[in-house]
Amino acid sequence: xxxxxxxxxxxxAVFDQxxxxxxxxxxxxxxTAAVSLNLILGYGGMINFGHAAYIGIGAYAVGIPAFYGExxxxxxxxxxxxxxALFAPITGFVCLRTKGVYFIMITLAFAQMAYFAFVSIEKYxxxxxxxxxxxxxxxxxxxxxxxxxxxxxxxxFLVGALYLVSRIVNARFGMVVQGAKENEEHMQSLGFDTxxxxxxxxxxxxxxxxxxxxxxxxxxxxxxxxxMSWTHSGELIFMVVLGGAxxxxxxxxxxxxxxILEEVLSGATVYWPLILGAILxxxxxxxxxxxxxxxxxxxxxx
Amino acid sequence: MEWVLFxxxxxxxxQLGVLLFLLAPGLTLVxxxxxFVNLAHGSLYMMGAYFCVTLTPLLDSFPLAVLVxxxxxxxxxxxxxxxxxxxxxxxxxxxxxxxxxxLILFFNGAVHLIWGPEGNSIVLPDYLNGRFTLPxxxxxxxxxxxxxxxxxxxxxxxxxxxxxxRMGMLIRAGASNRRMAGALGVDIKKLFTLVFAxxxxxxxxxxxxxxxxxEANIGMGDDILIVAFVxxxxxxxxxxxxxxIAALLVGMIDVMGRSYLDGFMKLFMDNQSAETASPALSxxxxxxxxAAILYFLPRGLFPPRHR
Numbered sequence: 001x002x003x004x005x006x007x008x009x010x011x012x013a014v015f016d017q018x019x020x021x022x023x024x025x026x027x028x029x030x031x032t033a034a035v036s037l038n039l040i041l042g043y044g045g046m047i048n049f050g051h052a053a054y055i056g057i058g059a060y061a062v063g064i065p066a067f068y069g070e071x072x073x074x075x076x077x078x079x080x081x082x083x084x085a086l087f088a089p090i091t092g093f094v095c096l097r098t099k100g101v102y103f104i105m106i107t108l109a110f111a112q113m114a115y116f117a118f119v120s121i122e123k124y125x126x127x128x129x130x131x132x133x134x135x136x137x138x139x140x141x142x143x144x145x146x147x148x149x150x151x152x153x154x155x156x157f158l159v160g161a162l163y164l165v166s167r168i169v170n171a172r173f174g175m176v177v178q179g180a181k182e183n184e185e186h187m188q189s190l191g192f193d194t195x196x197x198x199x200x201x202x203x204x205x206x207x208x209x210x211x212x213x214x215x216x217x218x219x220x221x222x223x224x225x226x227x228m229s230w231t232h233s234g235e236l237i238f239m240v241v242l243g244g245a246x247x248x249x250x251x252x253x254x255x256x257x258x259x260i261l262e263e264v265l266s267g268a269t270v271y272w273p274l275i276l277g278a279i280l281x282x283x284x285x286x287x288x289x290x291x292x293x294x295x296x297x298x299x300x301x302x
Numbered sequence: 303m304e305w306v307l308f309x310x311x312x313x314x315x316x317q318l319g320v321l322l323f324l325l326a327p328g329l330t331l332v333x334x335x336x337x338f339v340n341l342a343h344g345s346l347y348m349m350g351a352y353f354c355v356t357l358t359p360l361l362d363s364f365p366l367a368v369l370v371x372x373x374x375x376x377x378x379x380x381x382x383x384x385x386x387x388x389x390x391x392x393x394x395x396x397x398x399x400x401x402x403x404x405l406i407l408f409f410n411g412a413v414h415l416i417w418g419p420e421g422n423s424i425v426l427p428d429y430l431n432g433r434f435t436l437p438x439x440x441x442x443x444x445x446x447x448x449x450x451x452x453x454x455x456x457x458x459x460x461x462x463x464x465x466x467x468r469m470g471m472l473i474r475a476g477a478s479n480r481r482m483a484g485a486l487g488v489d490i491k492k493l494f495t496l497v498f499a500x501x502x503x504x505x506x507x508x509x510x511x512x513x514x515x516x517e518a519n520i521g522m523g524d525d526i527l528i529v530a531f532v533x534x535x536x537x538x539x540x541x542x543x544x545x546x547i548a549a550l551l552v553g554m555i556d557v558m559g560r561s562y563l564d565g566f567m568k569l570f571m572d573n574q575s576a577e578t579a580s581p582a583l584s585x586x587x588x589x590x591x592x593a594a595i596l597y598f599l600p601r602g603l604f605p606p607r608h609r
Contacts, residue, residue, distance in 0.1 A: 047396050094593050098600050101339055101395055101539070105531050106596055109589045112528050116585035230528065234341075234403040241400055274411025280404030284397050285389055 058213020084210025129224020319553025328501020334540025344523025350506020379502025
């Protein structure tokens with residue numbers, strides 16, 4: 001799958017379809033965010049319904065310095081990751097005290113809080129957001145303005161995110177987090193302070209999502225509070241669940257399928273949410289375990 | 303003049319609180335009894351408004367249109383419960399969130415298809431569109447008073463229903479221990495369809511009340527839904543009393559924060575920073591309230607006694 005992404009610019013060039021390259025870029029950025037969500041949702045059992053807030057934070061970390069004429073990627077990227085890694089523990093400290101539905105709702109509430117906070121800051125465009133004139137600059141290393149170079153930067157982030165998640169979930173730390181999802185009391189009685197493990201996991205995921213947001217801001221040349229809206233958080237959850245929560249490549253698969261679905265449906269009719277909504281309901285009602293689960297089932301049958 | 307403004311703000315807060323309370327019972331009871339997260343509740347609010355948009359010119363009477371639209375949203379609630387929600391009670395919250403998120407997309411698409419992308423306004427009859435004047439020279443729009451009166455009336459009716467009637471007793475029994483109530487011979491499935499539809503009708507009513515003021519548009523339920531969730535979480539899931547108190551609290555804080563916070567903050571910081579910070583802070587006020595309450599009381603003000 002990653003190999004397809006790696007040679008995709010070549011294919012797009014052969015068929016002379018720059019539009020496809022654009023689509024692949026968007027897919028990879030969203031996939032990176034979905035991979036970060038999968039770390040806490042799929043492996044940690046924490047249903048974060050406010051994950052899009054980090055995308056927005058990452059994008060603002062491109063936009064606000066750019067607003068003041070600071071285009072250096074060496075400033076913007078650490079700022080994005082740092083802001084995400086700061087927002088996560090502050091909110092996580094309250095969120096992780098709660099369980100189940102309360103957790104879903106309070107993560108949602110914090111994302112709304114960020115959303116409304118940025119809506120009301122008139123200086124940075126308020127409701128409408130602002131245009132970013134230039135992408136982050138890494139002078140002499142990569143030229144982000146070149147679509148092809150930016151493409152491989154995004155791909156590198158996706159691969160990096162996948163590598164990081166696979167390392168985490170196979171390490172002792174990740175095992176504890178997964179154990180806490182299955183049976184928190186059991187892990188506590190083994191002497192693990194599960195709250196701290198989960199909080200750490202939550203922060204890592206938030207920082208990764210902010211990095212994805214940094215890519216998104218660069219990709220769009222634009223940032224706005226709309227990026228944080230809870231419907232986007234819902235889409236991210238959908239990607240993870242569609243692909244198969246708790247499987248490494250599931251979120252990437254989910255992102256690809258969702259983007260293609262959206263693209264095909266929105267090309268076919270303006271009433272596409274109607275059909276997408278019906279598909280979503282059908283997937284939940286009839287296909288459990290996501291696509292990855294369905295594929296695994298098929299393979300076992302062979 | 304100061305007082306005129308204050309009273310009008312007070313009424314604004316009351317109006318928002320009342321609307322939130324109309325949305326809350328459907329969420330909190332469905333949550334409390336069946337442990338079901340219904341994100342599509344805001345869509346029912348939107349559908350109520352749109353039904354009213356079509357029916358008002360058709361029936362040539364706003365009150366009549368509201369009555370018929372309430373019945374329609376009630377029926378719609380039954381349909382949604384039978385077709386989608388019913389199959390999700392045994393699933394985990396993630397599946398519920400996703401499926402009802404799908405319902406939102408579905409309803410938004412459906413409204414776009416039927417009513418078109420633009421907002422639709424409702425023309426109020428003259429007797430609701432006027433204003434009347436209080437002794438101190440305070441003018442109040444009649445319709446605003448009507449909203450508050452209807453909201454408080456429905457609230458009273460609901461509290462009567464839940465605390466005084468046999469059906470209310472069954473609802474409370476279901477909310478505190480679903481399986482025990484089922485074992486004692488309560489038809490939980492039927493009861494729940496009824497509760498769901500009742501909640502839908504109330505959400506629809508809220509939509510009908512707001513539509514003449516803001517007009518009905520696609521996605522109108524999406525933002526207020528989140529605030530309604532804040533309300534039921536502050537109030538404690540499953541508690542009508544908690545929802546009522548929390549709805550008024552949230553309504554007041556939201557409206558008052560928007561109008562008075564910058565004045566208050568100017569007391570202890572310079573004008574300019576107060577003017578930049580206060581809109582952001584007042585927009586966040588209700589979420590900060592919720593976070594603070596959950597930090598100290600992770601199950602809200604009036605937590606369910608038994609789960």
